[in-house]
Each structure stands twice: as structure tokens, then as C-alpha cells.
Amino acid sequence: MSDNNIIIDIEHLSKSFGDHQVLKDISLYIRKGEFVTLLGPSGCGKTTLLRMIAGFLQPDEGKIMMEWDSKGGKSEFLDVAKIPPHERPLNTVFQRYALFPHLDVYDNIAFGLKLKGVPKDEIDVRVRKVLKLVSMSDYEDRDVNSLSGGQQQRVAIARSIVNRPKVLLLDEPLAALDLKMRQDMQIELKEMHQKLGITFIYVTHDQAEALTLSDTIVVMNEGRIQQIGTPIDIYNEPVNSFVADFIGESNILNGTMIEDRKVRFLGHDFDCVDEGFGENVPVDVVIRPEDIYIMNKTEGAQFTGTVKSCTFKGVHYEMYVNTDSGNEIQIQDYNAFETGSTVGLIIRPDDIQVMRKERVENTVDCTVVDETHIEMLGEEFECKPVSGIAPGAPAKAHISFSKIDLMDHEEEGTASGEVWFILYKGDHYHLTVKTESGEFVYVDTQDIWDKGDLVGIRILPEDITVTEGDEQTK
Amino acid sequence: MSKRSNWAVPYLIFLVIFVALPLILIVVYAFQGQDGGFTFKNVTNFFTDGDALNTFAVSIEVAIENTLICLLLGYPAAYILANKDLNKSAVTVILFILPMWINALMRTLATAELFNVLGFSLGKGTLLFGLVYDYLPFMIYPIYNVLLKMDTSYAEAAADLGATPVQVFGKVTLPLSMPGISSGILMVFMPTVSTFAISEFLTNNKIKLFGTIIQENINSSMWNYGAALSLIMLLIIGLTTLLLGGDKENAVEGGTV
The missing domain is CATH 2.40.50.140 (Nucleic acid-binding proteins)
Structure with a gap:
């Protein structure tokens, strides 16, 4: 990146927990002073990405380049993937605040400064200044457990910004507050961002919050970035039906x-x-x-x-x-x-x-068993007669969205799965079903299902067309 | 009054018979002379009885040593057991707690026999070994409980604010595990002061602990003096509890097995 306004540059980041890949080839850059929101439903990988930037998780693949002040006073770009969190020039506001219960408000805020060996009177000045900024003056001697959720939130923010980080990471900081409080805090956060000029990286699943606060929104789903843009771009020109729906x-x-x-x-x-x-x-x-x-x-x-x-x-x-x-x-x-x-x-x-359209039909990887059977989604299905493909060879099965029947009971289907995502298309529902084998199939149906329903998957033999498996996977 | 309060009656009876009455009896015997009249003599005797005072000092010393050794061994053990990266199996925790399931007397007799077979001479060393062996789980468990329940985000927040792993431990993990530590100290220190079987078996009565002289007095029918000594021990235990019990709720929680 030649743009020297960039403070964090993430390149091809991937991360798996066991068999489950939570981040898939994430690339994005963040400009100095920007308010960036990582937005997506729970389980989309947004928190994992934030924790990786903070240093609590190491990426399996990819780089996190960050602007780094070297000793000569010059700044350079460095891959921080291996650098532990306590050395990184950023601070985090945790979801449940994580205020130290054995310290009072003042000592919580002074924690980072004391570790850095900042002189006592400077700590005093800075703590008071930051308490004023979050409108919590007079609370310095209070026990953190005696504070309300909103007050704890302010202390948590104060504890982070008092260290003057280059980047402030916020992990759903308003999730635990009630609606009115949340709206007030949104305005305050926005003002704070403008006053401090620090780069904010904010994680939320609340789209309204993201639209209100952000300069840039990164919409994520299933471990991938769906769209990056300004709130207006994302609202008016969603790139796919997921973003439009979300x-x-x-x-x-x-x-x-x-x-x-x-x-x-x-x-x-x-x-x-x-x-x-x-x-x-x-x-x-x-x-x-x-x-x-x-x-x-x-x-x-x-x-x-x-x-x-x-x-x-x-x-x-x-x-x-x-x-x-x-x-x-x-x-x-x-x-x-x-x-x-x-x-x-x-x-x-x-x-x-x-x-x-992302796809016009289901294309599922399968293996030919014999002339009229294939193995896919972890089960054996009967299909239209296959010709020219040897048994055991990899192939592709094509099934129209409307030709997959979902059954109330898992055992009624050849394979089974869970309703993962529902999209209403004006006269039918377009469902994403995650099968037991971990693959996704897409189903058009008139029936009403709920997210999380466990279903049996049935497909008639004449609706499965098998073609030779191309080497190209996309 | 209400029916529900009637349910407490059996427990009340139990408490009266097995807790209140014995306590009253101890107090009564402690202040009763040979002739059956009221006297302070039993209590004052203790402060002039060089033998008893000496035993008392030894008891406290041994109890402090035992508690310290248990803490030094138990904290790292609890820390490792509670750390999901270091310990991935619940079985290891059971293995540490397992000795608690077997009668202490049996274990002590077996330990003594082991020392005899191995040819160790019984004394202070073997006594401390036996005490640590017996009481270590009582130190590990409350600390383990507190560490296990501790929100990992505290440690992460500290690291995030610039604390090295050593500083994270010293400034956050250790202070936050204090309820477990004080609960562990209580559960090790108090029973050690009053123990007698362990010192009897593991030192062949070479080292007497406070519990031993109470037992000796009661055994030789000197009930009044024995009761007075028991009362003094109760006071000591009470004082220790008060000193450590500033955080009572947490101590109880930490000690739940």
C-alpha cells in the first residue's frame, strides 16, 4: 500500500478453530482516524477478526500490517501477527467491560499508565482529564462494582483512551445497555471519536448502530467480507441479497x-x-x-x-x-x-x-457410486442415469432450488440439515440449509420454516443431474 | 407459625443436640473445678503449664509451616489445573481431589507404614509430609474453583493495557484469586492445629500437637482441663476465621466442594 494514510492493512487472513473455518481470506485496510465497523450476524467471524488485531489470537495464514513507531521516531509498517498484545499500540474496550473488580475507578484507569512508568503527577492529570471526557469526574474513588452498566462502560472507554492508543478496538461495547442508553452512548462515542482523532474499529451485529456511527462498514458473513463501503453505499447499493437483507x-x-x-x-x-x-x-x-x-x-x-x-x-x-x-x-x-x-x-x-445472482442452482460436489447412485452431502442419493463418468470419480450434482424437499423430521430425508438463513423473495422463501456434512444447499419453498429448524432433505432421482467434476472449484 | 417454619424443627433439634449442647458442655466443664464449683483455674493452669504452652507453640508453628507449604505447592497446581491450555482433561482434577475421598486416618497409617518400610526415622519431616499430603487438596480445590470461574477477559484486559504475562499474574490474577487463597488457608490451618492422629502415627508421639494434649487429658479423665484447652483452641480458630474472613461470602463460595 503506497497510501501513507493507512494504519492497518490486513492481507489474506484465515483462521480455523478445529475443523471450523471462522475467517476465510480476509483482506482490508483501515485509514488513520477512520471509524470502521465490522458488522455481521453472530458467528460471522467479526469478533475473531477483532481479537486477532488485538493480539489475543494468532492467524493461521495472512498478515496484519500495522503502523509501528520504531525507536528512531520514524514509523514503519510491520507484520504484528507474532507480536504479543501487550506490545501493540492499541487498546480494547471489552464486551463486558472487564473492569478489574479489585481496583477502584481511578486505579482501573491508571492501570496502563502505571505499567508504562508514567510519573505520578502526570497520571493524575491524565486520569482526571479522561474522566471529564467521559463525564465521570467525581467517581474516581468509587468501587467499579457499584457502577451502573452505562457508567462501567464509560470507565472502560476511559481506561483505554487514557493510554492514547493509535487504534481503539470496541467489541460490541453497547450490547449490554438498554435501548435509550445505547442511543445516548452512540452519540457520545461519535463525538469522542471526532474529538480524539483515534482510529476506531467497532464490532457490532446491530445494523442501525453501524449505520449511525461508521465512516466505513465492513459487512461480514460466514467468515467472509461481503461488502465494504460507506453507510450510504451499503444501504443504497448492497452487492448481494445477504447485505440487502441484513x-x-x-x-x-x-x-x-x-x-x-x-x-x-x-x-x-x-x-x-x-x-x-x-x-x-x-x-x-x-x-x-x-x-x-x-x-x-x-x-x-x-x-x-x-x-x-x-x-x-x-x-x-x-x-x-x-x-x-x-x-x-x-x-x-x-x-x-x-x-x-x-x-x-x-x-x-x-x-x-x-x-x-450468486448462484442459479445448487452445484454440489459428489462422487459417482454406480450408474444411478452418487454420494453427496455425506449420504448416498439415487440420481438420473450417469453416463461417461467412472464409479469413484469426483463429479458435480446440479439440483434446482425448487426441487429440494424439506421434511419435518430429519430421518424422513436422505440427508439432514439445519435451516441457516431465510430470505423472503416476495412470493417464496429462499432458504440456506447447512447439511450435517457442513455443506450448504439452497432451497426455494412456499413453506414457512424458522431459522435453526432441523430438517430432512429429500431430492427425487430425476431432479439430480450429474456432470463431470471440473478441476476449477469456483 | 406457618407450616413451612415447622420443617426447620428436625434441624433445630439436631443443632441443639450436636452443636449447641456440646459447646455448652465444653464451657461448663472448662469452668468447673474438681469439686464441681465454678473456677478459672483450668484456664489459668494452661498459661502456667510449660508443657502445654510449648505444645501450643509447636502446633501453631507446624500449622503455619504446613499452610505455607500447601499454598506454595497448591497454588501452581490449581493454576495449571484451571488453565485450559495446560490442562485439557477433567480427570487430572479428579486425581488431585481423589485422596479427599479416602479416610485421612487410613492414609496416615499407610504413610507411616511406608516410612517404616523405607527406613525413614519418624520426626518433624515425616509429620510435615503427612500433613501436606493430607491437606493439600483442601488448598488446591478452593483456589482452583476461583481461578476456573475467573473471567479470562480480566487477564486479556491487563495484557491489552500493556502488562507482560508476569505482570498480568501479579496485578490481576493473584489479587483476584485471594478469596480462594484465604479459603484454602482456613481449610488447612485450622484442622492442622487440632489434629492429633497424624502427629501420633507419623512421629510416634515424639512431636505433640495441641490436639494431642486435649486427647490425652480427656483420655485420662481430666475432662475439665481438656475442656478448657478445647475452649482455647476454639477461640484461636475463631480469631483466625475473623482475621481471614473479611471476604466471607467469597471464602464460602471458594470452599464449596
Whole structure:
């Protein structure tokens, strides 16, 4: 990286715990003074990444380059992967604060300075200054256990920033606070960041918090970075259906890109601003609920629908509308529309976000057993007759999303798995199912499942097409 | 009054018969003369009885030595057992606690026999060995419990703030494990002062501990003097508990087996 504004540069980081790979080839850089948020659902690897930057975990592969002050007063870039946490120029605010219960507020904050051998009167000045910054003056003699959650949080932040770290790491620091407190602390954190000019790396699963606080959001899922961008970019232009679903409310629909600037979904053709997808390519279309214009008259509308429900949400009304194509979409508007009434709907071209589909069918690694059987997902399946592939050879099985049946009981299926992720696509659900073998299969279904449901997986033989396994895995 | 308070009655009876009454009897006997009248003589006798005073001093000395050795051996053992990187199996913990399941008298007799076979002469060394062997688990377990429950984020926070591994231990882990240490000290020091069987078997009565002279007096029907000595020992134990028991709740928690 030639940009000397960069303070941390992470290159191809991977980490596994046992068989479970929690981080897969993570690369990102962080600029000086930036407020970066690692955002994702639990288990996405965001905390692991933070702990690696802090030094509590060592990466299996990859580098963590960090700006380092060498003795000559010059700064250089150094791979810190092997450097223990106490030597790194950064500090962490822990999820449950981890204030030392045997020390009072003052001694907790002075802990780092005392270790560095800072003179006593300077410690005094700095501790008082930082207590004032977090609005906790007069609390210095208090026992940390007697403080409320919010106060402990402030002390934990003070304990970190008093050491003037180059980078402050925050691991879901507001997770334990109630909503009102959390919102107040968000504003204070933002102000603190501006005042101190320290780089903040913030971990959270709360998308609203990420949108409020960050300069840059790194959206993570399943150990991979999904998207890096400003809050506005990520909200308006999600790169895939996961990001679209995770950030804010959204309608995610199946569509077809007919040609440049023309996309078909909900049974109608719409003008859009996207180009370069090719012609007649299946795509995912994301429309934010507040971007659909709803009116009582149907003339002049692009398409029509019937209001199914209307709920008051404080500032706006949230409505579910059945479109003339039979899909259900969510709409937010300042006006209420009566349930059962027919409404006209309009979507503006630049409010349509078109995304390339990550996949159009299931492609599963398998091994040919005999002419009509293959082994995949850790089980043996019957399939369409295979020709030209020798038994024992690796191959690929292709199964359409809608041709996988999910069963209530695991034993009813040939293989079994757990519902991992659910996406509503307007007229059906697109489920991600993690099989017992640890692979993912994707299922389109009308049935309602819950995340975490254990299901049997059944596939009819005629729906499994086997092709030769290419060497290329992607 | 309410039905529920009636459930306490059996326990109350138990407490009265086995705890309160014996205590009262000890106090009564301690202040009773040969003639049956009230006297301070039994108690004052102790302070003029050179033999008893000497034994008392030896008892305290042995108890302190035993407690220190147990602490020095027990803390590292507990630390290793509680550390998930160093000890991955629950079986090792059981192995350390296992001796507690066998009667102390049996173990002591066996140890004494072992020393006889090996030709060691019985004395202070063998006494301390036996005491440490008997009481070490009582030191390890409460410390192990406290260390096991300790949130690892404290140590991480200290390292994060610039503490080397040695400083992390000295400034965070050790102070936070104090409840376990004081509980362990209580559980080793107090029984050592009053023990008599171990010193009898492992020194052939060459070294007498305070418990021994109480037992000797009671055995030779000098109940009043024996009771007075018991009372003095009770006071000492009470004082030790008070001194160490500033953090009572934690001490109890740490001592739960």
C-alpha cells in the first residue's frame, strides 16, 4: 500500500478453530482516524477478526500490517501477527467491560499508565482529564462494582483512551445497555471519536448502530467480507441479497435483466440505471420499502396491488401489499391506505438495485457410486442415469432450488440439515440449509420454516443431474 | 407459625443436640473445678503449664509451616489445573481431589507404614509430609474453583493495557484469586492445629500437637482441663476465621466442594 494514510492493512487472513473455518481470506485496510465497523450476524467471524488485531489470537495464514513507531521516531509498517498484545499500540474496550473488580475507578484507569512508568503527577492529570471526557469526574474513588452498566462502560472507554492508543478496538461495547442508553452512548462515542482523532474499529451485529456511527462498514458473513463501503453505499447499493437483507428492511425479488437499463420483475418491465449484466440474465432485485410510491388511483401507475395489512410504526405506516403478479411486498409511507383497497404503485429507476445472482442452482460436489447412485452431502442419493463418468470419480450434482424437499423430521430425508438463513423473495422463501456434512444447499419453498429448524432433505432421482467434476472449484 | 417454619424443627433439634449442647458442655466443664464449683483455674493452669504452652507453640508453628507449604505447592497446581491450555482433561482434577475421598486416618497409617518400610526415622519431616499430603487438596480445590470461574477477559484486559504475562499474574490474577487463597488457608490451618492422629502415627508421639494434649487429658479423665484447652483452641480458630474472613461470602463460595 503506497497510501501513507493507512494504519492497518490486513492481507489474506484465515483462521480455523478445529475443523471450523471462522475467517476465510480476509483482506482490508483501515485509514488513520477512520471509524470502521465490522458488522455481521453472530458467528460471522467479526469478533475473531477483532481479537486477532488485538493480539489475543494468532492467524493461521495472512498478515496484519500495522503502523509501528520504531525507536528512531520514524514509523514503519510491520507484520504484528507474532507480536504479543501487550506490545501493540492499541487498546480494547471489552464486551463486558472487564473492569478489574479489585481496583477502584481511578486505579482501573491508571492501570496502563502505571505499567508504562508514567510519573505520578502526570497520571493524575491524565486520569482526571479522561474522566471529564467521559463525564465521570467525581467517581474516581468509587468501587467499579457499584457502577451502573452505562457508567462501567464509560470507565472502560476511559481506561483505554487514557493510554492514547493509535487504534481503539470496541467489541460490541453497547450490547449490554438498554435501548435509550445505547442511543445516548452512540452519540457520545461519535463525538469522542471526532474529538480524539483515534482510529476506531467497532464490532457490532446491530445494523442501525453501524449505520449511525461508521465512516466505513465492513459487512461480514460466514467468515467472509461481503461488502465494504460507506453507510450510504451499503444501504443504497448492497452487492448481494445477504447485505440487502441484513441492512435495513428490503424487498428482495427474483428478476430478469432483459437488456441494459431494463429489468423485469413482479411481472412487469421496469426502467433502471444498471448496465452490463447482459441480456436475459436472472438477477436479484432489491427495493427498499420506502422507495415504492403508493397512491389511491391506478391510472399512471406502473403496476397495481391490494393492501393486505397496514400498521402504524410511529413516523410511518408499514403496509404489506399483494401485487397483481401475486407477490407480497412491503411498503412504507407517511399515509395510511385502507386494508383491502386497490392501490397504484410506482418505482423510480434509480431506486431499483439490481444484483447479480450468486448462484442459479445448487452445484454440489459428489462422487459417482454406480450408474444411478452418487454420494453427496455425506449420504448416498439415487440420481438420473450417469453416463461417461467412472464409479469413484469426483463429479458435480446440479439440483434446482425448487426441487429440494424439506421434511419435518430429519430421518424422513436422505440427508439432514439445519435451516441457516431465510430470505423472503416476495412470493417464496429462499432458504440456506447447512447439511450435517457442513455443506450448504439452497432451497426455494412456499413453506414457512424458522431459522435453526432441523430438517430432512429429500431430492427425487430425476431432479439430480450429474456432470463431470471440473478441476476449477469456483 | 406457618407450616413451612415447622420443617426447620428436625434441624433445630439436631443443632441443639450436636452443636449447641456440646459447646455448652465444653464451657461448663472448662469452668468447673474438681469439686464441681465454678473456677478459672483450668484456664489459668494452661498459661502456667510449660508443657502445654510449648505444645501450643509447636502446633501453631507446624500449622503455619504446613499452610505455607500447601499454598506454595497448591497454588501452581490449581493454576495449571484451571488453565485450559495446560490442562485439557477433567480427570487430572479428579486425581488431585481423589485422596479427599479416602479416610485421612487410613492414609496416615499407610504413610507411616511406608516410612517404616523405607527406613525413614519418624520426626518433624515425616509429620510435615503427612500433613501436606493430607491437606493439600483442601488448598488446591478452593483456589482452583476461583481461578476456573475467573473471567479470562480480566487477564486479556491487563495484557491489552500493556502488562507482560508476569505482570498480568501479579496485578490481576493473584489479587483476584485471594478469596480462594484465604479459603484454602482456613481449610488447612485450622484442622492442622487440632489434629492429633497424624502427629501420633507419623512421629510416634515424639512431636505433640495441641490436639494431642486435649486427647490425652480427656483420655485420662481430666475432662475439665481438656475442656478448657478445647475452649482455647476454639477461640484461636475463631480469631483466625475473623482475621481471614473479611471476604466471607467469597471464602464460602471458594470452599464449596
